Amino acid sequence: MKRAFSGVQPSGVLHLGNYLGAIRRFTDFQDEYDCYFCIVDLHAITVYQDPKELPKQIDDTALYYLASGLDPEKVTMFVQSDVPCHAELSWMLECVSTFGELSRMTQFKDKSKGKESFSSGLFTYPVLMAADILLYDADVVPVGEDQKQHVELCRNIAERFNSRYGETFKVPEAVIPEFGARLKSLQDPLKKMSKSDPNPLGYISLSDSKDEIANKVRRAVTDSGREIVYSPEDKPAIANLITIYSLCTGLGFTEIEQRFAGKGYADFKKELADVVIETITPIQEKYAEYAGSGMLSSTLKEGAERANQVSSQVLKRAKQRMGLSLLADPTERKLL
Numbered sequence: 313m314k315r316a317f318s319g320v321q322p323s324g325v326l327h328l329g330n331y332l333g334a335i336r337r338f339t340d341f342q343d344e345y346d347c348y349f350c351i352v353d354l355h356a357i358t359v360y361q362d363p364k365e366l367p368k369q370i371d372d373t374a375l376y377y378l379a380s381g382l383d384p385e386k387v388t389m390f391v392q393s394d395v396p397c398h399a400e401l402s403w404m405l406e407c408v409s410t411f412g413e414l415s416r417m418t419q420f421k422d423k424s425k426g427k428e429s430f431s432s433g434l435f436t437y438p439v440l441m442a443a444d445i446l447l448y449d450a451d452v453v454p455v456g457e458d459q460k461q462h463v464e465l466c467r468n469i470a471e472r473f474n475s476r477y478g479e480t481f482k483v484p485e486a487v488i489p490e491f492g493a494r495l496k497s498l499q500d501p502l503k504k505m506s507k508s509d510p511n512p513l514g515y516i517s518l519s520d521s522k523d524e525i526a527n528k529v530r531r532a533v534t535d536s537g538r539e540i541v542y543s544p545e546d547k548p549a550i551a552n553l554i555t556i557y558s559l560c561t562g563l564g565f566t567e568i569e570q571r572f573a574g575k576g577y578a579d580f581k582k583e584l585a586d587v588v589i590e591t592i593t594p595i596q597e598k599y600a601e602y603a604g605s606g607m608l609s610s611t612l613k614e615g616a617e618r619a620n621q622v623s624s625q626v627l628k629r630a631k632q633r634m635g636l637s638l639l640a641d642p643t644e645r646k647l648l
């Protein structure tokens with residue numbers, strides 16, 4: 313079986329972009345791939361996280377994985393900081409990546425822009441992501457478009473390591489959907505929908521109530537004119553809303569345009585709110601069931617054990633190739 317790896321940061325409540333652009337698609341892989349889906353808490357701490365809130369955010373992310381249909385019998389679901397190989401390989405890969413290539417990462421530029429100070433972890437974030445992927449010999453990495461550049465960097469690092477030290481890592485490929493790979497903010501269609509957006513009107517969170525969803529959709533910015541047509545260049549705000557409608561209903565853009573021909577933005581937004589609510593409500597119901605079931609900690613513990621077994625073999629291989637000491641064999645480590 314080929315392998316798939318992906319991760320989500322527990323940096324806040326997940327939004328519709330995380331779900332439609334990534335997590336919902338994870339379920340498409342679980343029958344045909346050996347899947348490793350991680351909750352990347354070490355990535356989340358590249359910006360400050362309140363230590364009292366982070367454990368809840370980690371559990372929440374895992375519960376949304378389950379509520380979205382990921383089956384722990386089929387996929388290995390685990391928390392990154394429970395598997396020490398990630399941080400270790402990350403350091404080794406930092407030593408084969410360059411300051412110049414990390415400086416070119418657009419996510420780093422966006423997140424550090426205008427800040428006087430930011431963590432060095434924010435800068436080396438993509439190297440940790442490369443370690444995450446390479447530790448599982450992943451063939452594919454299902455992600456949204458914002459992560460494409462990071463997967464490209466991961467491929468470059470893997471190829472460089474292989475040519476310098478001998479064949480060690482599988483070189484993975486990003487799998488990015490044709491539509492919905494970058495849902496935009498409801499308040500600024502030129503910015504991506506993001507959970508760290510200070511304006512909550514910009515994103516629909518998976519925990520929003522029906523009223524909150526209806527309100528956010530009603531207040532979403534629109535473009536000039538009144539036609540519901542998919543034209544990302546001329547009408548970026550409406551194109552974003554049509555994309556959301558399409559992903560929630562499965563209808564194509566032309567069908568949506570025909571459905572709303574002669575109608576205005578208010579009618580469209582009302583129906584859009586309904587279809588988003590229909591998409592999110594079943595996830596919220598499943599979330600509540602899983603939260604009450606008490607199965608989360610055993611799922612994450614079993615996941616960490618499996619992840620540890622696989623990743624420690626790959627870490628050992630990489631340490632051998634680099635000539636590092638193997639007195640403390642990573643494959644012999646035990647979890648608490």
Ligand code: AQP
Nearest residue numbers: 321323329330333334455456493494495505506507508
């Ligand atoms: N707006 C988006 N549209 C489609 N996909 C998206 N993803 C993120 N935003 C969108 C995809 O969701 C997965 C998990 O993302 P992440 O948790 O690693 O965080 P991120 O990419 O940095 O995005 P966020 O949610 O905006 O988090 P913050 O604000 O904390 O940075 C990834 O596959 C991502 O592509």
